[in-house]
Amino acid sequence: MINFKRADHFQIVVPPERLEEARIFYTDVIGLEPIERPKFKSKGYWFNIANIQLHLSTEEAMPRTSRHNAFEISGIAAARRHLQNHGVEFMEEPAIPGRERFSFIDPFGNRIELLEMLK
Template sequence: MIQYVGLHHVSLAVRDLEKAKVFYSEVLKFRELRRPPFTSKGVWYAVGDQQLHLLEHPISDTLRERGIDTTDGHFSIWVKSYRETKEWLDRMGVEYTANPDSVAGFAQIFVLDPDRNIIEFGAAYGS
């Protein structure tokens, strides 16, 4: 049997690494990590105890073209405050879909990065 410890990282394909870095570093304020000297272009971020790895694929059929679809593949980050996260996204001009009373059992906010990858922010109701 496999004994799981936890999720280590999520990797996403991006078309333009520099554009993606602006979004993740400057808008979402993720902390960049040292990345090994792979031959591919990419960046690693700390997200709490887990990591997000962005890998540049300028020509890729794996990237989405549509808007926010909450039933499509995504990754989710738990945040302390739904209200503060929503206010920050408003201040940064990031479009989102908000579900403050989601049947999931917690409040949800969904955003798109510059390559249309879906990111969910989850928080306790009323936070």
């Protein structure tokens, strides 16, 4: 048995030639806080998201799959409008009782789900 405490981080990848574009997207459009990343041979950036981290690194382009990361948020309608104003691609998700949700595709092919618990 494994005694999980919390999620620590998740990692997404972008093509190497688009790393700086990804940094701008995640800081300026999504609004994430950059944090210091240890000096590795590989290139990338780290960001804070609530109480977990996003680790951004490079990898040759991969086909789109169903793998994704999901985040509970508040104000899902406002989040959708904000992303729409930036021309972000959306995917509607099947309904789950008690949750409103949607996914978006970042400019690099990563799928991210946002969800809000209904009251």
